[in-house]
Amino acid sequence: MSPGTPAAAPADGAAGGGAGGEGGHDGLEVRLTWLGHSTVVLDVRTGARATRLVTDPLLRRHAGLLRRRGGIPADVWRGSDAVLLSHAHHDHAEPASLRMLGPVPVLTAPETARWLRGRGIEGRGLGDDEWFEVAPGVDVRLVPAVHGDRPMPHRPNAANGHLVRVRWGGRTCVVWALGDTEAYAAMRETAGLAGAPVDVALVPVGGWGPRLSGGHLGPREAAQVCSEAGARAAVPVHWGTLHAPGGRWLPPGWMDAAGLAFGVETAARAPGCRPVVLPVGGSWTVPVA
Ligand SMILES: [Zn+2]
């Protein structure tokens, strides 16, 4: 099957490198590359410094029993300075992928961090209001996620999202990675936690089958959440990538449906939010005011 998916907003091609080159926008630039499902590489430039972050890295063809459509992702994740891990479900926490990233901090809930350290991975648990400085001007903290519908007996069941706050040269850029979550009232306070508006939300809109289980957002709920949190732009994730083995009986086109629907729902329900529907491997540079 082809991994290609129409883009509702222009993607700007292949990912750039995380090191070297000219800084733009007064030396602050945040460029993101969606590698499928919830894996997003954030290339942050602050002056001459390049910092790379990656969310929920799935870097191989399989994630447990789940299969990836298309080839393995491009290796633009190499050289990441930190990992942002939302929870330990198999479609987010894949120990083999985490080891491919080398000994970098994996920023997550304390319970999940302990589980990682027991597997030789550098889990770094963050407290409720703790900001972790990845590099000067580049800080990460956890935010809540409500995702308790599918508890696992052999892995921790904590769940969180992340805020990435980049401050440089008097400008600020905020990225909100929601992780897996249902809507909750305190989402309206996300910008308050960041101390600045959310420039882009990485928002889950689907799953790895045509039906969503509880504890997830569909395209409509995701658009509503982006509106309530005041996100200026949103990249849909958690769609279009993974499927169960087999699956020939599933309705044709289901893998592409959620991302495209998110673009439509956002136009209707979140007029202040720009949907940026990327193909797998597509990149976009966040406009910083
Ligand atoms: Zn999950």
Ligand SMILES: [Zn+2]
């Ligand atoms: Zn998931």
